Amino acid sequence: GAVVSQHPSRVICKSGTSVKIECRSLDFQATTMFWYRQFPKQSLMLMATSNEGSKATYEQGVEKDKFLINHASLTLSTLTVTSAHPEDSSFYICSGAGAFNEQFFGPGTRLTVL
Amino acid sequence: QQQVKQSPQSLIVQKGGISIINCAYENTAFDYFPWYQQFPGKGPALLIAIRPDVSEKKEGRFTISFNKSAKQFSLHIMDSQPGDSATYFCAASMDNAGNMLTFGGGTRLMVKP
Numbered sequence: 001g002a003v004v005s006q007h008p009s010r011v012i013c014k015s016g017t018s019v020k021i022e023c024r025s026l027d028f029q030a031t032t033m034f035w036y037r038q039f040p041k042q043s044l045m046l047m048a049t050s051n052e053g054s055k056a057t058y059e060q061g062v063e064k065d066k067f068l069i070n071h072a073s074l075t076l077s078t079l080t081v082t083s084a085h086p087e088d089s090s091f092y093i094c095s096g097a098g099a100f101n102e103q104f105f106g107p108g109t110r111l112t113v114l
Numbered sequence: 115q116q117q118v119k120q121s122p123q124s125l126i127v128q129k130g131g132i133s134i135i136n137c138a139y140e141n142t143a144f145d146y147f148p149w150y151q152q153f154p155g156k157g158p159a160l161l162i163a164i165r166p167d168v169s170e171k172k173e174g175r176f177t178i179s180f181n182k183s184a185k186q187f188s189l190h191i192m193d194s195q196p197g198d199s200a201t202y203f204c205a206a207s208m209d210n211a212g213n214m215l216t217f218g219g220g221t222r223l224m225v226k227p
Contacts, residue, residue, distance in 0.1 A: 006157075032213055043203060043217045044158070093157045097213035102148070105157035 002028040004096050006106035008045045011085055015113055021109045023094030029074035030096030034103065035067070038091045050077050084113040117141050118206050120218030127225050133191040137204035137223045140185065144206035148215070150179065151191045152201045161202075162189070194225045 005027040013019050023033060032051050036044040048064075050056040050071035058064045065089075070078040081088055089112050095103040120137045127133045137147075144167055150158035164171045164178040164187065171178045177190040191198055204218040 004157075034214070041220075041222075043220045046214070049214060091155075096156075102160060102163070103213060103215055104160065105150070108155070108157045110155070 001096075002026075002098055002102075002104040004030075004094065004104050004106040006072070006094055006109050007078045007084060008109060010110045011035070012112045012114065015085050016083055018080055018082045019084055021081075021092055021094075021111075022028075023077045023096070023106050025075045025096040028075075028096065028098060028104075030098075031074060032097040033071055033077040035069060035077075035079050036093045036095070036098070038093060040091075044093060058065075081111065084111070086113045089113045094100060094112070117216045118204060118218040120204050120221060123219065124222045124223060125224070127194045127223065129194065129196060129225055129227050131225075133198065133223055133225070134155045134188060135202055135204070135223070136186065136188045137206075137218050138184075139185045139206050139216075141206070141208070141216075142185065143208045144216075145209055146207045147178070147180065147187050148205050148207075149176075150203045150205065152203065152220075158203060178220050191223075194223075196225045196227050199223055199225050 005024045006086035027050045035047045038044050047062045048056045048058045050069045052071050052074050071077040093108045095105040118139050145217045148163035149161045151157040151161045155164045162173050162176045175192045202221045205215040
């Protein structure tokens with residue numbers, strides 16, 4: 001399957017700071033990338049859908065000014081958690097969409113806000 | 115409204131046994147049904163997927179059975195191994211929805227040695 005990387009894999013930050021997470025499709029071009037959030041022992045919750053070169057589409061209840069998404073190229077999307085607070089601590093996962101409905105997921109980023 | 119319902123939430127199977135996880139969907143427009151395997155602290159990995167034009171797909175020890183009329187599909191893991199212990203998610207999407215997946219709630223599988 002296609003490979004998606006995420007960086008960093010783990011980040012700890014102080015409350016009020018901003019954190020950027022990178023998502024890269026390594027061996028395919030992802031016109032569409034998705035960002036998910038996952039709490040312990042729960043399913044993936046879609047946060048937003050981003051298409052290369054256009055603004056992201058956010059799911060209901062997700063603050064677009066808090067979770068900034070940039071999809072500047074067909075292989076890179078970034079999620080910036082602005083002014084992070086402890087309640088933003090979670091496992092963030094990105095995925096890139098392939099040509100036939102498949103989604104290939106990154107390894108995830110564990111964010112801990114102190 | 116949850117569009118994909120998955121059961122059971124957790125499953126314990128002896129090594130060598132068959133693990134069966136079921137999913138039911140509501141939206142008849144769904145036309146792609148993947149299963150993902152997720153280990154703790156890792157992202158989900160695509161395991162196997164099926165489209166409605168076939169009733170069964172097998173890849174190694176993993177088989178998807180699909181019942182279009184009942185709007186149900188299931189994952190069967192034959193000869194289950196301790197290394198299969200993970201969380202499994204079913205999902206569904208439709209071609210005209212930009213690859214957007216609707217996930218089931220997940221099943222935590224434990225295979226005992």
